[in-house]
Amino acid sequence: MTITVAVVVGDGLVVASDSATTLQANFPDGHAEPIHIWNSADKIFNLRKGLPLAAMTWGRGTIQGRSISSHVKDLRQRLSGQSSAHADWQLDEAAYSMTEVVDRVKEFFAERLDASQPSAPMGLLVAGYGADDDRPALTELNIDAGTCSTGAELSAGEIGIFQWGQPEAIARLLDGVSQDLPQALSNLGVPANLVDPYTQAIKAQVARPFIYDSMPPVEAIQLAEWLVETTIKFVRFEPGHPTVGGPVEVAAVTRHEGFKWVKRKHYYTSTLNP
Template identity: 35%
Template sequence: MTNVYRHGNKVFNLYKKLPICAMTAGMGSIGTAPIHALAKDFRRALKDSDSPYYIDCKAYTIEDVAIKARAFLFEEKYAALPDPLPAPHSLEFWVGGCSSATHSHELWKIAIVNGNCDPPERLCGEGETGLFVGGQPSPIYRLLRGFDESIEEPLLRAGVPPADLPQLLQVMAQHTEVQLLHPAMPIQDAIELVDFLVGMTKSYYRFLPGADTVGGETDIAVVTRHEQFKWVKRKHYYPSALNLMETDHV
């Protein structure tokens, strides 16, 4: 039996006072270690000059941080599990931000799927803009693209040859996909767009029969080369009024 918890931490500042962030979806732990704790361990290792994961805060790349994150999560933690995890299982870990020597943003994804983990994949960089979804993407795909992957089976049953299916889906998306994101969108509008999409996803799974696999409070952070990492919305497991000196825990 698997529990669905509503208070998991999914967004992290990987290096405080630097524009480096991470986000996770999928498995909530590797063995008995929760992902949020592992992210904090990795953050500490990035600052430790004796650690193989150390980075120079004045000379680093987001790609290097992503490579080190894969080594930490997969090679050190996942591979050390005493028993293989039963399939299917997956963990997605995104690393994004700005490298020290550039003014543009980058986004990299690490995916552990049933015991396999390819090198980090660059999703965008050099000024590119995109909307990337993980975990439970179906509601957002249905809204923005007009359909999700569940459409493939009925199309095949209707007689579409498997070899023609990718091209057909591409043509369909060209006529049904809507663009809500723009490269020049103000930060506040981007924040509100993300909040809307997450809220819509939570409502979708709330009313869908079965467990609420997406829920709880939403954490939102913004990373820019000017303001670095900034929290916009976040939850605390402790009352702020009783912890006046504490300002950051994720």
């Protein structure tokens, strides 16, 4: 499993993730069980070097035996004009739009993850600025073998905190209640038609605002990192497998500075690879 977070404020957006990836075994009775957890997966990417474009993934970790990170690097080559077989994919730095980028991402993964592949849901965030955008936009894609649907969307000019993977800890922090609240209300005898209204009313009473349009990028970075770190510790100490963990990676995207790594892991020593 995983935790991935996006924080969007007026001056930019921040993406943050853990590094855990889980190998699961499927049993004859239909249930799946983690049999190994690695803590070095890459989940955050710059879609085009030099442009304010980010991607972040959760869910399915591989396609055809290759990591999502490896496939995204192939996509980056196309968007950068480094694939002669896909010359028309190169983004025009002066004129590209976020809609164009999202459409290319959809097309790329529809090609790599067609209906012949085993079903395993994959989430992908595409976020950043188009060439003429003053504010960041965000699109969530839900991809499976032969299908691609759009989830959460944030248009330029809006702000928000988004999380994917194992969001229970963050839900408790932001909403003030567990994601299990609807079931708890039902267990206590609340009529089915009142469960959702009661849930929303309780959240409205106890939730706390954490971001504002004017929040500086540095504080947005610290907030995103805190949410990921809190989830890692929450999952570590609750019963079950530690399916969220490893180094925290953080990147920020602003209109003028572009995509910048804040925290990043490497499998190699930079001093040996100048």
